[in-house]
Amino acid sequence: MFYRTSGQFKTTYESDQALFPIKQDMILLVVILAAMYVIFPMFASEFTYKALLVPVLIYSLASLGLNILTGYAGQLSLGTAGFMGVGAYACYKITTIFPEMNIVIALFLSGFFSAAVGVAFGLPSLRIKGFYLAIATLASQFFLVWLFEKWAWLYNYNASGAIEVRTMDIFGLVVTGPTASPVVQYYFVLGIVSVVTFAMINLTRGRYGRTWKAVRDMDIAAELVGINLMRAKLSAFAVSSYIVGIAGAMMVFFWKGAAEPNLFDIPMSFQIVFIAIIGGLGSVMGNFLGAILIVALPVVLNLLPELLGLSIGSATMEHVNVMVIGSLIIMFLIVEPHGLARFWALIREKLIIWPFPH
């Protein structure tokens, strides 16, 4: 009814390939952005920022990075958290070496470090494929976490072995450190995530995105039609690790405030893989849907017994949570293996022809 495409004619190929082929999509996006920028901050409490909004955004970004690699270029990676760590530690070192530098610039610079590390660990992908590559990426995961622990220079020879974010401000506005207000941090994260997401939507629609998809669908065939496999795979690793690195830096600087090496251990890698898969591989929007589900679900599950007036020990609750999440993941995979993004695509198709069945 309100999602009808009749009357919207495409007269050129360009308009057919446009970012918003249907007008309603654009309206929907404006509504979502307005909700994110204006309506949420009006109602959100400090807890909501710290436990829901900021984590969802950061995890979405990390998952977007992974999705570039796994969903678009078809290279399964289980080492995402390690690259997030590289981004976080690089940003930390940059801000200690250049204390005057604007945090946003430092953030975007630190992405280049994780991109370089990502390319280095992506080199085996030229020889190794499938699950062998997935295990090979675990090598980066274990090696990097070990490096964060042993290389004392990385954490400025702190006795605790952890990195702690000092208070930093931009034009007098405190953005990091314990005194920063969650609202400011939320806007920062939201702004960066919006910019990166917009860039990625366009990148995946363009020349690089098409090359990656060709490599994903069949790399030998892609090579035969003249795609440089090395360039395609390594560029996917570079772009992916760049985004993942920024997400890692933001996680430490705008959310956690401090980080120990084991934060970037394997459970987080898997969590991000889950977000990408439940959200939908090869989709940008899926990452956000997946992050909402995977990050928000434990928070909601923790609140549930209180709302129902049950008193269950927190340890028991934790165990039940893990169980429930595990079974939900299996259930989602069975119901819709292509993820929530596909789910939305189906709903959208139905909406367009509604109320007529054909």
Added chain:
Amino acid sequence: METLYTVLIDPFVQMFAMPDFFLQVLWEGLVSGVLYSLIALGFVLIFKSSRIFNFAQGIMVVFAALSLVGLHSFLVPYVGNQFVAAAIAMPLTLGIMYALAMGVERMVLRPLVGQPDIILFMATIGITMFLIGFGEFVFGGENKVMITEALGIPTGAIEFTPFDGFLLLEEKDVFAVVMAIVLVVSLLVFLNKSAMGRAIRALGDDHTAALSVGISLSTIWVLVWFIAGVIALATGIVWGARAGVSFALEVIAYKALPVLMLGGLESVSGAIIGGIAIGLLEKIFEIYWGQPLFGGNTETWFAFIFALIVLLFRPQGLFGEKIIERV
């Protein structure tokens, strides 16, 4: 020059200077290598028969060991004798592993037949999370002691004095190695001689062809997951005897992954040889290179990097099936 000396010469000098210590290191490496092989074997069996990369193998080890210990401590007050309790707990645990295999087949694998590999892989991670939650919920998260005595596992130590030195072999390690050998041999006999074993291998070669000659997919899958469960129980017992039973055991599952890379995902002999090779090399590297040069704890990544380097020369692992690609 100094560094070059510590990298290239010093380790070998030390190996020859203290041959008894070197033998001890080799033995420790061999024991952990045997255990890596066992876990890798569980992976390989499932991968061969169903192309599923079963990430839950590691947690199955923990779950099996926890069930055994949990049931045993539950039974002891009723029967009064710890040996009788162990004798009852053992078949009950096997029953639990069979029920688990049934449950996984019915509720996870059957609805997901024909999905891409990565979806099935994710589903096994879902199983892992479920089992972690379930195990902690039922048995509690704290550390437990493996019931070595009740199971009749020897706990003493054997001493040798080769090269005028001193070599200590723990009896439970000897037991672990012997048990692993027995398990592997019986598994190989089962796979090669019995009708069921041949069916498993047929399924591994070609799904469609196997189905068309009347091999039941679901029966074989339950069987394979059950065998993986038995292997998990055996691994859990011997590893639990060495390091206690806790969810930290799950980490050893990650150790089996480079073994798989090295040996090849489909090869039973690859899993065994790869496991022992990685166990030995990582111990030697840690003692002679890792601790003096890198500040230790290199065991977390050495196996991965080593397997990665080998893979660069043989992309399908040492014993994996040759990958033939066509457009």
